[in-house]
Amino acid sequence: EAQVTQxxxxxxTVTGKKLTVTCSQNMNHEYMSWYRQDPGLGLRQIYYSMNxxxxxxxxxxxxxxxxxxxxxxxPLILESPSPNQTSLYFCASSPGTSGDNEQFxxxxxxxxxx
Amino acid sequence: GENVEQHPxxxxxxxxxxxxxxxxxxxxxxxxxxxxxxxxxKRPQLIIDIRSNVGEKKDQRIAVTLNKTAKHFSLHITETxxxxxxxxxxxxxxxxxxxxxxxxxGSGTRLSIRP
Numbered sequence: 001e002a003q004v005t006q007x008x009x010x011x012x013t014v015t016g017k018k019l020t021v022t023c024s025q026n027m028n029h030e031y032m033s034w035y036r037q038d039p040g041l042g043l044r045q046i047y048y049s050m051n052x053x054x055x056x057x058x059x060x061x062x063x064x065x066x067x068x069x070x071x072x073x074x075p076l077i078l079e080s081p082s083p084n085q086t087s088l089y090f091c092a093s094s095p096g097t098s099g100d101n102e103q104f105x106x107x108x109x110x111x112x113x114x
Numbered sequence: 115g116e117n118v119e120q121h122p123x124x125x126x127x128x129x130x131x132x133x134x135x136x137x138x139x140x141x142x143x144x145x146x147x148x149x150x151x152x153x154x155x156k157r158p159q160l161i162i163d164i165r166s167n168v169g170e171k172k173d174q175r176i177a178v179t180l181n182k183t184a185k186h187f188s189l190h191i192t193e194t195x196x197x198x199x200x201x202x203x204x205x206x207x208x209x210x211x212x213x214x215x216x217x218x219x220g221s222g223t224r225l226s227i228r229p
Binding site: 031033035040041042043044045048050056057058059090098099100102103105106107108 | 115120123145146148150157158159160163165203205207208209215216217218219220221222
């Protein structure tokens, strides 16, 4: 089944404790992206990757890191989480390298930082 | 920076009536405009998209119109049904393999269909 998976789905952590949210897709998509969703603010892009080893900042990259060592995986890293990073996070992938095609979203990861 | 404004934030319509959601964008180089639907507790899913070389696109009860001169685009849902109740997001982005490939989303419209 073609899909985007994220792990964990739910996470409660404390300020300053490094964490990684994994994202994997099995559709051979070049473009991958991370979003956060907050009430009243919609979806905001954190980072995107047009291909392996090519990443760039989205609208709200501060406090986040990503890597794209393989085509199928695009982990999101929070080196020192803070309470303002409490949010619902979505990973997405898209065919082509530019991202101007349908984005296929993962199920979401709800993160709470205490 | 680039911005996409979406209105209204909430919309309630009678079942069978039409619903219209409007978005304006600031980056005149934007040329790809998707619309996503997010049902409660679910992930966003693409329902329709339009590119700047087209003024209107239809898919059954859903249509999107684009006015590049005014920098706005709209989603039209006709003959609304209960399953249309969801949050709808518009988005805009430039096309092409470049550092300007980020996607800007609107803040969302919560559509409720009254029986």
